[in-house]
Amino acid sequence: MVDSPRLDGAALDRRALLRSAILLVGGTMAGLPDIAFATAPTKAFFALAERAVLDSVCAALIPRTDTPGALEAGVPAFIDAMMTNWAAPKTAERFRSVLTSIDNAARTETGKGYAALTATERDARLAAFDAAAFAAGDRDWRRFKGLAMTGYYLSEPGATQELRYELVPGVWEPAVKMSPDTRAWAG
Helix, strand or coil, X not given: CCCCCEECCEECCXXXXXXXXXXXCCCCCCCCCHHHHCCCCCCCCCCHHHHXXXXXXXXXXXXXXXXXXXXXXXXXXXXXXXXXXXXXXXXXXXXXXXXHHHHHHHHXXXXXXXXXXXXXXXXXXXXXXXXHHHHCCCHHHHHHHXXXXXXXXXXXXXXXXHCEECCCCCCCCCCCCCCCCCCCEEC
């Protein structure tokens, strides 16, 4: 692992540099949520039982494969922090109701809460919930999925291990051979 560069004995990192740059150009950070700088929220939005459902849903949406999944990338913590530090109360309650709907559907179908299901059962239940939600035009579920994907691809594992990074400008390739193992580009 490479150490961060040091200046006058203080370690520098991207977040510290970003804060300094914003302040240097006369900007204010008053309107920026703490999550923009990946700091921990002061309190949790989701109760423990809801957080177990959130963790399970995120793990089913983006499972660990040869790259880290949503849990390893911290997506549940990202969503919780967004609900605590950024979302309007109405939006936060809609996200909570998405988790409640998933958990209630699992209880109705299996007699167990979503988090208590096996990984295979969770995948099947979430696929059924997803199909029904999209057929019904459930915007809250779409927004939830979008936020989970955003959190994943903004995370270091999502951006550096799941996606292929290519420094631009790079070599122009008019045609790139694709295979099932070809990753999308970030940049």
